[in-house]
Structure formats: C-alpha cells, structure tokens
Amino acid sequence: MTAKTSESGSKAGGKRGGLAGAMTPGRITVLVLAALALIFIFENTRSTEIRLLIPLVTMPLWxxxxxxxxxxxxVGGYFMRRRR
Known part of the structure; x- marks a missing residue:
C-alpha cells in the first residue's frame, strides 16, 4: 500500500495536467497567428493570375x-524536426 501512495505522490508533483498545462504562451501565440493568417487568407477572395514556372494559372487568391x-x-515543421 505504501508503494501505491509513493507512486501517486510522484505523479501529482510532476507535470501540470489538463488545459492549463497545454496552453503555454508559445502555443497561444501560434494559435493567434494562425487565426490571423486564416482571416487574411479568406478576406482575399478575388481571382488572380499566377505564373507557375511556365503556365499562367487563374485561381482565387485565397x-x-x-x-x-x-x-x-x-517546410518549417521539417526543419524543426531535423534540428532536434
């Protein structure tokens, strides 16, 4: 019985659990920037011409x-993974 008590005591003192542990300032910043990028993307809905090396393609800007x-x-995820 003392072994179980010491195990649960070590787990409780380790990491923060739940939502408080998941929402770090870095993750909040990334979520805000992603939301702003999506707003910017979906506000620009007109069609535009884009040259993809040789062909000229007309597509929505968003x-x-x-x-x-x-x-x-x-690409960013690939380089971050290689850095570790």
Missing part, C-alpha cells in the same frame, strides 16, 4: 495564399 501557407508550415 487558395494560392492557403497553399503557400501550408507549404511554409510543412
């Missing part, structure tokens, strides 16, 4: 911005 944002997030 789709082009979203695609570039996703590519940027993937």
């Amino acid at each position: 789709l082009a911005l979203l695609a570039v944002g996703i590519i940027g997030a993937l």
Whole structure:
C-alpha cells in the first residue's frame, strides 16, 4: 500500500495536467497567428493570375495564399524536426 501512495505522490508533483498545462504562451501565440493568417487568407477572395514556372494559372487568391501557407508550415515543421 505504501508503494501505491509513493507512486501517486510522484505523479501529482510532476507535470501540470489538463488545459492549463497545454496552453503555454508559445502555443497561444501560434494559435493567434494562425487565426490571423486564416482571416487574411479568406478576406482575399478575388481571382488572380499566377505564373507557375511556365503556365499562367487563374485561381482565387485565397487558395494560392492557403497553399503557400501550408507549404511554409510543412517546410518549417521539417526543419524543426531535423534540428532536434
């Protein structure tokens, strides 16, 4: 019985659990920036011409911005993973 008490005591004193442990200032900043980026993307809905090396493509600006944002997030995630 004392072994269980010491295990639960070590777990309780370790990490913060629940929502308080998940919401760090860095994560809040990332969520706010992501929300602002999505607002910017979806406010720009007109069509635009984009040159993709050789072809000229007409597409909604929000789709082009979203695609570039996703590519940027993937590249950033790749380099952060390699850094560890």
